[in-house]
Amino acid sequence: MKKLLLSVLFVTIVFSFVFAENGVYPDKIVIGSFQALSGPVAPIGISMRKGMDAYFNWVNANGGINGRKIEFIVADDAFNPSKTVVEVKRLVEQDKVFAIVGGLGTPGCLAVADYLNNSSVPFVYQGSGSSTLAIPPKKYVFTVQPNYTTEGQIMAKYLVEVLGKKRIGIVYRADDAGQEELNGLKRWLVEHGYSSALVAKLPVDVTRMTFDNEILKLMELNVDAVVLSMWIPQSPNFLKQAYEYGLDALLLGNYVNPDPTVIALAGDAAEGFQAMAWVMGDVADESFQKYIQIYQETFNDEIPNAYAAAGFIAAEVFTEALRRAGEEPTRESLVKALEEMNGWKGLITPSITYKPYDPNDKYCRVGIRQMYVMHVENQVWTTLTDWISVAE
Amino acid sequence: MNLYTFLQNLINGLSLGSLYALIAIGYTMVYGILRLINFAHGDVFMMAVYFAFFLVTLGKVPWLISFVIAILAAALLGFTIDRVAYKPIRNAPRVSALITAIGVSFFLESFAVVVFSGIPRSFRNIYPKFLNNMLILGGHEEVKYGRNVIVGGLRIPIVSFVILIVTAIALVILWWIIYKTKIGMAMRAVSVDIPTTSLMGVNVDGVIGFTFALGSALAAIGGLLWATRYPQLWPYMGFMPGLKAFIAAVFGGIGSIQGAVVGGFLLGLTEIMLVGFFPKMAGYRDAFAFLILILILSVKPEGLLGKRSVVKV
Numbered sequence: 001m002k003k004l005l006l007s008v009l010f011v012t013i014v015f016s017f018v019f020a021e022n023g024v025y026p027d028k029i030v031i032g033s034f035q036a037l038s039g040p041v042a043p044i045g046i047s048m049r050k051g052m053d054a055y056f057n058w059v060n061a062n063g064g065i066n067g068r069k070i071e072f073i074v075a076d077d078a079f080n081p082s083k084t085v086v087e088v089k090r091l092v093e094q095d096k097v098f099a100i101v102g103g104l105g106t107p108g109c110l111a112v113a114d115y116l117n118n119s120s121v122p123f124v125y126q127g128s129g130s131s132t133l134a135i136p137p138k139k140y141v142f143t144v145q146p147n148y149t150t151e152g153q154i155m156a157k158y159l160v161e162v163l164g165k166k167r168i169g170i171v172y173r174a175d176d177a178g179q180e181e182l183n184g185l186k187r188w189l190v191e192h193g194y195s196s197a198l199v200a201k202l203p204v205d206v207t208r209m210t211f212d213n214e215i216l217k218l219m220e221l222n223v224d225a226v227v228l229s230m231w232i233p234q235s236p237n238f239l240k241q242a243y244e245y246g247l248d249a250l251l252l253g254n255y256v257n258p259d260p261t262v263i264a265l266a267g268d269a270a271e272g273f274q275a276m277a278w279v280m281g282d283v284a285d286e287s288f289q290k291y292i293q294i295y296q297e298t299f300n301d302e303i304p305n306a307y308a309a310a311g312f313i314a315a316e317v318f319t320e321a322l323r324r325a326g327e328e329p330t331r332e333s334l335v336k337a338l339e340e341m342n343g344w345k346g347l348i349t350p351s352i353t354y355k356p357y358d359p360n361d362k363y364c365r366v367g368i369r370q371m372y373v374m375h376v377e378n379q380v381w382t383t384l385t386d387w388i389s390v391a392e
Numbered sequence: 393m394n395l396y397t398f399l400q401n402l403i404n405g406l407s408l409g410s411l412y413a414l415i416a417i418g419y420t421m422v423y424g425i426l427r428l429i430n431f432a433h434g435d436v437f438m439m440a441v442y443f444a445f446f447l448v449t450l451g452k453v454p455w456l457i458s459f460v461i462a463i464l465a466a467a468l469l470g471f472t473i474d475r476v477a478y479k480p481i482r483n484a485p486r487v488s489a490l491i492t493a494i495g496v497s498f499f500l501e502s503f504a505v506v507v508f509s510g511i512p513r514s515f516r517n518i519y520p521k522f523l524n525n526m527l528i529l530g531g532h533e534e535v536k537y538g539r540n541v542i543v544g545g546l547r548i549p550i551v552s553f554v555i556l557i558v559t560a561i562a563l564v565i566l567w568w569i570i571y572k573t574k575i576g577m578a579m580r581a582v583s584v585d586i587p588t589t590s591l592m593g594v595n596v597d598g599v600i601g602f603t604f605a606l607g608s609a610l611a612a613i614g615g616l617l618w619a620t621r622y623p624q625l626w627p628y629m630g631f632m633p634g635l636k637a638f639i640a641a642v643f644g645g646i647g648s649i650q651g652a653v654v655g656g657f658l659l660g661l662t663e664i665m666l667v668g669f670f671p672k673m674a675g676y677r678d679a680f681a682f683l684i685l686i687l688i689l690s691v692k693p694e695g696l697l698g699k700r701s702v703v704k705v
Contacts, residue, residue, distance in 0.1 A: 043510035174675030203675030233512035
């Protein structure tokens with residue numbers, strides 16, 4: 001009898017070694033992420049990591065998921081895609097992570113998306129607005145943030161249909177992201193017969209801080225709305241200079257902008273600035289208060305910025321999927337759990353929906369396709385509109 | 393392009409150009425003496441702005457005094473960089489010094505990220521607000537979207553005048569130091585021949601240290617004016633202006649102070665005018681600056697006002 005028990009035990013142990021999923025241990029699940037923790041983009045990477053750290057700490061402090069704690073390894077790629085490849089391969093092949101959650105940056109995400117997909121490693125949340133991550137869909141790559149094509153279309157719809165603007169200008173970063181946003185904006189205008197409404201397309205270098213030329217041009221062309229497809233610290237600089245020159249048009253920024261930093265940097269010039277948003281962020285909401293509380297459990301008295309919110313959402317989405325992936329989660333069951341998300345909302349994650357993998361379904365890996373508009377009123381970001389979405 | 397827009401671009405170009413000129417002088421002075429491109433120069437520019445920022449916000453020092461202290465602190469920083477990083481390898485091959493310069497630049501940037509945090513800060517409330525007011529010349533009032541606004545006309549930020557005036561004063565003082573003082577004479581002598589100057593009893597290291605201090609002080613003035621015009625500070629703010637000033641220095645003829653000034657103004661004007669005339673090219677503004685660098689290096693490597701150096705083999 002004793003012999004039989006021992007052999008059963010032996011077989012179980014062997015089987016559990018053979019069949020156990022990578023990164024899944026009896027007491028923990030190991031996941032990885034890559035962030036710019038050094039170099040010029042570090043302020044973003046560090047903030048995003050803080051959002052994830054705070055959420056996972058809170059999950060672990062409350063017993064983990066199905067009895068397992070989450071062990072979170074963050075690799076520093078300094079926003080350099082060649083480093084991203086090395087770091088992510090190390091995470092997958094050496095640290096044997098279960099999944100990659102919340103990688104930062106379009107170049108890095110694009111550099112590893114195919115590798116992760118081919119290695120069947122789920123990649124949940126990319127800190128990037130590039131539509132190429134999700135279209136065409138990759139089975140293991142789940143995007144959360146809206147992409148710039150969607151945003152450009154929503155911006156066009158908002159400016160033309162809701163506000164009745166007739167002379168729109170766009171100032172965009174001369175990179176893939178800016179170009180994509182311009183294309184999205186243009187596409188909606190052309191498809192809806194407003195192509196003449198786009199009167200100025202002005203690209204700017206990604207490091208540029210002086211916008212005298214662009215602002216003068218916009219004033220000369222008499223625009224009534226300007227889309228700013230750029231980030232902090234560029235956008236507050238633009239706001240300030242536009243204010244000084246007296247550019248009299250509605251300024252609408254992309255979703256990187258609704259952050260207190262913009263107000264701190266631009267001051268009075270930020271008043272009336274509008275920007276797209278996708279994170280549920282009404283301060284009065286109970287769930288938002290809960291989010292702040294969770295964040296502050298790890299980072300005392302700190303108010304999370306927009307990038308920390310992004311990290312928080314990455315962690316929220318992954319954790320929810322893991323919870324649904326069963327007692328013995330596998331990468332396949334995680335993918336299935338994500339595919340079954342239909343209108344799920346987290347504390348600050350807006351309604352998110354994926355569909356079963358279908359190479360011909362453009363949107364089966366696009367989680368969020370709706371946004372709303374916020375504006376600066378009395379030096380505070382406040383919600384201005386309801387959710388806006390564009391028909392495909 | 394009408395006359396107003398042209399004049400507007402002219403003024404914007406001059407104001408940007410004078411900032412480039414101020415930074416370019418530091419590059420060119422160090423190069424004139426040591427044949428070293430001091431890549432940390434742009435980061436001294438950044439540190440000076442942080443000094444002023446913290447003096448005003450944490451130290452509660454009045455802004456004008458803070459600016460003066462920041463300029464002196466930057467001079468001291470430049471001097472220290474030379475003593476710590478460049479002096480020990482004075483006789484090493486020039487490429488070692490160049491790599492050290494890049495190292496110092498990375499060090500200062502990363503130091504600023506760690507100590508001051510990488511999040512951009514506002515420089516808005518540091519200096520009096522009127523500096524960013526606009527002077528509007530000409531134009532006419534029109535009712536647009538139900539509001540009275542001035543259309544057309546020339547819009548000049550007050551700070552643009554201040555930039556031009558301060559640059560002019562700084563250049564006069566620099567000219568006086570170089571041509572009318574003993575240390576200036578020593579600087580000129582060292583730039584011609586270090587061993588001979590040293591044999592004649594001149595403290596060469598002292599002169600080099602002074603050159604670094606002087607160049608850094610000018611970079612600090614440039615940085616403070618820059619931050620007044622574009623009021624943000626962050627650890628990488630010196631990178632692009634530093635590179636542009638380097639192009640300006642090469643454009644004008646590296647090693648020549650007049651050349652740096654001319655190069656700075658020309659680069660500023662070309663950048664602004666290019667975009668003024670061809671708004672669609674705005675995305676290529678930086679690329680265009682580097683194109684100038686490549687062209688100058690391949691066609692006239694000594695620059696506009698530089699001396700041709702002949703090496704006998």
